[in-house]
Amino acid sequence: MTAHSFALPVVLFSAFWGLVGIAAPWFVPKGPNRGVIITMLVTTAVCCYLFWLIAILAQANPLFGPQLKNETIWYVRFLWE
């Protein structure tokens, strides 16, 4: 199953990290370590989400494509048509 849309992964991962970073902190049990755990969750969510988002946006909007030789391009065109 190929993901044709670009929106699906974005929605999925945003929801996941949003769960981790925004929803989960409310459910951390009260205790001496509450502050530390909430900080950890939020920092993890922000860092990992940002990292993933930048990677996927950069790969979806590349600066240049693969540098192929002319023979290769002709052969690929032949194969795919």
Add this chain to the structure above:
Amino acid sequence: MASVFRSEEMSLMQLFLQVEAAYCCVAELGDLGLVQFRDLNANVNSFQRKFVNEVRRCESLERILRFLENEMEDVVKIVKLEKYPETPLPREMIDMETVLEKLEAELLEANQNQQTLKQNFLELVELKHLLKKTQDFFEAETNLPDDFFSEDTSGLLELRTTPSAAAAKLGFTAGVIKRERVIPFERLLWRACRGNIYLRYTEMDTPLEDPVTREEVKKNVFIIFYQGEQLKQKIKKICDGFRATVYPCPESATERREMLDGVNTRIEDLNTVITQTESHRQRLLHEAAANMWAWEIKVKKIKAIYHILNCCNIDVTQQCVIAEIWFPVADAGRIKRALHQGMERSGSTITPILTTIHTRMAPPTFNRTNKFTAGFQNIVDAYGVGNYREMNPAPYTIITFPFLFAVMFGDCGHGAVMLGFALWMVINEESLLAQKSTNEIWNTFFSGRYLILLMGIFSMQSPWEQACLFRY
């Protein structure tokens, strides 16, 4: 307010303690580990402080303990108990002093006896070998007069049949020398006596144990035949110079046999005595080993308490000890409870008095950590300890440090290895902590186990985001 995001609020207080209660109160505060004592006697030389004698006594106790530990090293294993012993009272120090000094004296005496016995044993064994070897010498010696007395041809036939008579003309010295020294010994004898002596030597088969250095040395048995008193003196001096032990060896074979029997019985007796002294010494060490660890901890604690008491002011007129302490405001209740306990333990009735001091001094920075955050706080402090009540970057470091590590490392396979290693360390935390290893590299890894755990987790998930699973 106590928080992990800022360093804690500290307060400076002056503590008035009764002199008798001072020791116990300081002990209780030491067990608590939440208080920093200011050094009020910074300008006083360490040899002029009040409790310098007690510190000296502790140092001598430590010396005795080190000596005992050395003796026990290859013999007995020192048992480490689970719980640390309680802080001892000052009068316990006097008991420990008597016990340890007695132990030291007994052990020194046992060592000395063993050394003398081993020395005697060595001499007897050498003598035994000597007697055996000289047997061969004297039998071979019947050919000797041929080379020696070329002028006296008529007496040769008689000499051949009566070796004892020939031996009577010659004097001889028998002894034992180290194998390395034999060749120079022979050369020097030849030169000094102008070739007028006859030296024979053979190797001793068994190497002997030197009692002082406890090494094995190889020795040779030698016998020197000479004529005349002057040569005898020369030979004696040369033997002394080469540290060759000379033994009186009787001339006739029957006397030698009797001596050999005597020596054998003496060797057996000495063996039994040596084994008995050895077992006595082992018994002493075993008894001491049972208490060694507890003693070491107790002495360390006493010494630490007296160091702290040295930092305080002693006000003799009012019979009290004045100390200045920094402590976190959040722990004021625990400290007051500890002081109360110390006062009860020492049996005094006057409660310690705490008064606040208002000062412009910069209070110390204290960041409360648990076993998880301690590793990260260490990394942050390595770059520099923050100012008082400054924002503490450690909680953010817990995640950002492993995350950036994973961005650079990004290897799923090796990340799995790190994760496995860290999981093993964390799961077996208690048993590994109890081992108290002194290996620095292992301690570094173990104290950073949570760091490695997080680095492993992030390393495993970062490659998926970078779409680069295995880095080579």
